[in-house]
Amino acid sequence: MQSETIENYLKTIYHLSAGNSTIVNNKQLADKLKVIPATVTEAVKKLHELKLVIYEKSYGTRLTSSGSKMALNIVRRHRIWETYLANELGFGWDEVHEIAEELEHIKNDKLIKKLSEKLGNPSFDPHGDPIPDEKGKIQKSNFIKLSEAKLKNSYKIMGVTDHSTAFLKYLEKHQLIIGASINIKTIEEFDNSITLICQKKEVSISPKAAESIIAETL
Amino acid sequence: MQSETIENYLKTIYHLSAGNSTIVNNKQLADKLKVIPATVTEAVKKLHELKLVIYEKSYGTRLTSSGSKMALNIVRRHRIWETYLANELGFGWDEVHEIAEELEHIKNDKLIKKLSEKLGNPSFDPHGDPIPDEKGKIQKSNFIKLSEAKLKNSYKIMGVTDHSTAFLKYLEKHQLIIGASINIKTIEEFDNSITLICQKKEVSISPKAAESIIAETL
DNA sequence: TTATTATTTTTGGCTAACCAAAAAATTAAT
DNA sequence: ATTAATTTTTTGGTTAGCCAAAAATAATAA
Numbered sequence: 001m002q003s004e005t006i007e008n009y010l011k012t013i014y015h016l017s018a019g020n021s022t023i024v025n026n027k028q029l030a031d032k033l034k035v036i037p038a039t040v041t042e043a044v045k046k047l048h049e050l051k052l053v054i055y056e057k058s059y060g061t062r063l064t065s066s067g068s069k070m071a072l073n074i075v076r077r078h079r080i081w082e083t084y085l086a087n088e089l090g091f092g093w094d095e096v097h098e099i100a101e102e103l104e105h106i107k108n109d110k111l112i113k114k115l116s117e118k119l120g121n122p123s124f125d126p127h128g129d130p131i132p133d134e135k136g137k138i139q140k141s142n143f144i145k146l147s148e149a150k151l152k153n154s155y156k157i158m159g160v161t162d163h164s165t166a167f168l169k170y171l172e173k174h175q176l177i178i179g180a181s182i183n184i185k186t187i188e189e190f191d192n193s194i195t196l197i198c199q200k201k202e203v204s205i206s207p208k209a210a211e212s213i214i215a216e217t218l
Numbered sequence: 219m220q221s222e223t224i225e226n227y228l229k230t231i232y233h234l235s236a237g238n239s240t241i242v243n244n245k246q247l248a249d250k251l252k253v254i255p256a257t258v259t260e261a262v263k264k265l266h267e268l269k270l271v272i273y274e275k276s277y278g279t280r281l282t283s284s285g286s287k288m289a290l291n292i293v294r295r296h297r298i299w300e301t302y303l304a305n306e307l308g309f310g311w312d313e314v315h316e317i318a319e320e321l322e323h324i325k326n327d328k329l330i331k332k333l334s335e336k337l338g339n340p341s342f343d344p345h346g347d348p349i350p351d352e353k354g355k356i357q358k359s360n361f362i363k364l365s366e367a368k369l370k371n372s373y374k375i376m377g378v379t380d381h382s383t384a385f386l387k388y389l390e391k392h393q394l395i396i397g398a399s400i401n402i403k404t405i406e407e408f409d410n411s412i413t414l415i416c417q418k419k420e421v422s423i424s425p426k427a428a429e430s431i432i433a434e435t436l
Numbered sequence: 437t438t439a440t441t442a443t444t445t446t447t448g449g450c451t452a453a454c455c456a457a458a459a460a461a462t463t464a465a466t
Numbered sequence: 467a468t469t470a471a472t473t474t475t476t477t478g479g480t481t482a483g484c485c486a487a488a489a490a491t492a493a494t495a496a
Contacts, residue, residue: 002482026444039484041445046482058444058491089332102324108317114307220452245473257454259475264452276461276474 001046004105007074008033009043010052013063014071019138021068023060072136077112078104079131084115086126093126093161127161128214142217147210149194154183155215162212174203181218219264222323225292226251227261228270231281232289237356239286241278290354295330296322297349302333304344311344311379327352345379346432360435365428367412372401373433380430392421399436
């Protein structure tokens with residue numbers, strides 16, 4: 001098996017199993033990897049041979065510890081590159097994912113180390129997603145996208161992932177300031193729009209906006 | 219044909235034909251690409267179909283103008299990355315080639331543009347090799363490696379490609395200072411060692427040293 | 437529990453890129 | 467101009483990664 005193929009499978013399994021080695025099935029993988037399930041069957045068999053996953057016929061697949069280690073490393077490379085592209089080269093956050101999908105496959109530990117150092121060895125990318133360290137250790141954060149916020153909880157607005165002027169104007173208009181504390185009042189059932197209290201005022205924001213706001217759980 | 223395969227063939231043909239569309243033969247290509255000649259035969263036929271090269275049976279292959287354009291672009295990407303790795307990330311000049319071999323295949327014009335800008339849009343890499351611009355135009359330089367120097371000619375020492383302390387000490391000992399003007403007195407037939415006049419003193423240097431010194435033709 | 441639906445696996449087939457060995461063509465040497 | 471050496475091409479075969487369609491299995495609903 002080609003190393004890039006392996007990496008793409010492991011990474012996808014990792015994401016689908018949400019880090020906690022939940023079993024993933026072939027259809028999920030096929031959808032994400034844009035291949036048909038038959039192809040996945042073949043692949044996971046080979047990955048099982050390589051002891052990177054445990055594949056049980058007609059049941060599902062999960063990462064072994066060495067598969068997980070490898071997946072974590074790919075995630076690290078991906079997020080370091082994304083952060084680098086955004087912070088050092090001035091790419092928009094919407095552009096970096098696609099480029100990082102390619103860059104993540106360049107396996108040169110020293111390169112990732114240098115990039116990481118230049119960035120100050122961050123533990124989180126601008127999305128708020130954690131960057132695994134060299135050993136694969138993930139620092140768990142209390143950062144979330146506002147779209148994942150829970151009713152009644154309090155948060156502090158920490159940043160945004162959309163830097164368009166349109167969005168920044170939107171925030172200004174609604175008086176959503178970075179650093180402000182907020183409390184979730186309602187989450188609409190039918191469209192997931194959120195009503196929150198910010199600086200004593202009640203503000204309602206769209207799900208799209210909530211998706212672009214990073215907040216810290218208080 | 220896979221784009222990476224195409225790129226590797228075009229780049230290799232470009233280098234072997236020294237930029238001036240000299241005909242290259244299959245064995246040369248096979249050697250450089252680490253495949254057997256039969257594989258090259260197959261490949262150049264396909265590249266001919268794609269109108270990227272002109273392949274004449276049992277005779278040889280040369281780039282078409284669109285093939286050449288593509289090759290120049292790959293060379294550009296390679297050298298931009300090399301320069302970036304060396305100048306911005308602090309890699310040694312001996313390390314960058316290998317990494318750039320992978321990075322050069324990431325096709326994202328904006329990425330190369332940003333890297334180039336950050337470097338001040340250089341026309342030459344630290345080797346003294348020219349970096350083609352976006353349109354493929356190459357600025358021809360009067361920089362050479364001292365190992366390519368010609369008898370009786372005068373040069374100015376512009377830099378080195380080996381930054382080891384051992385080499386820098388060697389230069390110091392022989393009083394070869396950056397910026398100094400030199401004149402080539404003799405080039406030994408049997409071992410290519412060079413005797414030159416520098417600051418009125420006669421200095422003899424090894425071919426290995428000459429390989430690491432960049433000089434400007436005066 | 438049987439039928440229906442969905443998922444998974446098997447089977448047969450394809451293409452790209454490679455190699456080994458044989459055959460053909462070219463080039464060099466006597 | 468023949469022979470010898472080299473290079474090139476052809477032929478047959480391999481592996482990785484993919485797909486389509488059929489068969490097997492599992493899950494869901496009636």
